Amino acid sequence: MPVCFDKVAIAYGVLEKALFGSSLQLMRCRYLNQIEDSKEILLVGEGCGFFLKKLLEVNAEAMITVVEPSENMIKQAESRVPHKDRKRVVFCNAAFGQFVPEGTFDVACTFFFWDCFRENQTKALLPRLLNCLEPDGLLINADFVEPSSSSGRRFKISHFILLRILYGFFGFATGIESTRVFEIEPVALGNGFIAKDTYMHEKLPFKGQVFQRRFVKR
Ligand SMILES: C[S@@+](CC[C@H](N)C(=O)[O-])C[C@H]1O[C@@H](n2cnc3c(N)ncnc32)[C@H](O)[C@@H]1O
DSSP: OOOOOGGGHHHHHHHHHHHHTTHHHHHHTTTGGGGTTOSEEEEESOTTSHHHHHHHHHOSSOEEEEEOOOHHHHHHHHHTSOGGGGGGEEEEOSOGGGOOOSSOEEEEEEESOGGGSOHHHHHHHHHHHHTTEEEEEEEEEEEEOOOSGGGTSOOOHHHHHHHHHHHHHHHHHHOOOOOSOOOOHHHHHHTTEEEEEEEEOSSSSEEEEEEEEOOOOO
């Protein structure tokens, strides 16, 4: 079954607020100050456009490309773009695997996106995304974290149960096949990126990360 977020698009924001209040949005915006002056920004799997709205407020110049396969998510995101900014936001209604970029980007942002994919899917998609970036380009990511020893934290049963419930719901409602969060850091590091910063939420199983492409002189 193909993955489709159309059915959950309208309820997504309400569900997010009910479960996490403003915490998810704070994670998305944690590194916003690093891209205030960026000129070409790629948002992959942006969903309803919560981050896009904030980005347009702090960066008045950037051209923004949004790659999002759900039509209903795109409608929501479009409704959050002020009239004056319409010309600098391009919506590409496609899965990232089908996206053919016209140039490179200074920054790519992925928020609560990689958790939709199984390990083999992430290993195929992430290098493709990293290749869309300039030689010193940034990848800004936020996602859920599995409560395992590798996360550097004490195992929390409440986080484990929360993630299983979310996967149960989204698996049923959208068709995603993944059942656990696969950590992207080893794949990013293996593809010539360095980890510039990582932030673990104090109470919730979220994590924010900034990776930068290692500049190689030719
Ligand atoms: C869990 S939602 C996250 C939405 C938003 N980024 C957020 O922070 O809440 C995952 C989003 O990724 C999109 N998506 C799923 N598969 C995708 C793909 N192959 N390429 C691009 N986007 C995809 C979905 O349509 C959905 O909007």
